[in-house]
Amino acid sequence: MRKSILKYLVLVITICVLFLSSFTANKTITENDYVFEDIALSAIEPTEISSDNILPLEKTYRPFSPTLGKSFVGFKEALAFKESRGDYFIVNTFGYLGKYQFGKETLKLIGIYNPVHFLKTPELQEKAFVANAERNKWILRKDIKRFEGKTINGVRITESGILAAAHLAGPGNVKKYLRSYGQQGFTDAYGTSIQYYIKKFSGYDTSKVQPNRKAKVKLTA
Template sequence: MYKKISHYFAIPLAICCSLFMALKPSPELDRTLYSTEGMEFDYSMSEEIAMSTESSSIDSEITPHAADHIYVPYLGKSYNGFKEALAFKESRGDYFTVNTLGYLGKYQFGAETLKLIGIYNPNQFLYNPQLQEKAFLANAARNKWILRKDIKRFVGKTVDGIKVTESGILAAAHLAGPGTVKKYLRSNGNYNFSDAYGSSVKHYMKKFSGYDTSFIVAEKRAKAIL
């Protein structure tokens, strides 16, 4: 009988204790124990993995101070590393930007180049990141097919002081078109085209050398299809 009575008191007592502990005011937190005042932190990235913040096709729209604080992931020498490094140089990776010459998106495509890979609505292209990624791959595949003989002939050789790689060739073709890259290689670097912002074929050949672009399959009529 006594056990039964004790059960009736135990449950309300436990509830009361729980409410008391929950509603009991806690002592004020001493925030000085967690202060970082006086500490030094290093947020810099090593030169080996930091992406360059050199001038690009939209440099005129980015203040030098802002550029000092832009960082991107390090993806190594993979295909993703290649396309993201190139995108960072072109637009700081911004899908929705248009430069002063009208080039569009993350990879800074011109309207005429888009037509070659089956895109006829630049406005729709600008606001569709997935289509932009498809366009980059399609354009690279088309350029790789056009330059297939030059890739076979020149990769591994030195032209104008630059060791030629497939990724360097494809990056330069993205900048200036495959025909211009052919002229550069076949003139031993004497025909070194530069765009309106001062980026040259030689610079792209060097900057984007050594990436693994085997993922890109040469295709004569490559199209960007969702």
């Protein structure tokens, strides 16, 4: 009788062991069932890139933008951009020509009588700008000496501003403006004033422009 009971107990224990083994085998394994060591984690994480090795965008790419500053070349290029955006071959709605927008009568004063040839010749236009500036500086030489450094209508007067205004309005109108302390103004057909040009083109180095009453463009064959 006891042997029979003992066999029964062994059978029950065996069945329980098999059941528990089967339950463990079918259990879903999650990451919580494992303890990852540091070595394992470092192997699967992406390599860290030091911020010291990465330059900001503005440091790695800087578009090249030449600057001419307040030089004479800077002066004439800034004036040309305002007049025509630097286009040698443009004629505006009032017939003014080229990069610096010369009128035909002004060209005659500095020895240029063929506006078609003038418009097609960038070198001639550059020479015309210098000759005209020299002539204007001679006409306005006393006014430059008298008014440079003073303030009219809240705008500081400089030689380059005076020469720019003379290019816009002619030296006679600039004289009137200065000697009336801004009371006698001038505005061109597009609404640009002497005061605006004096302010916009203030402070450039125009010392290379020599006053010359008889300034003419020397034409080359």
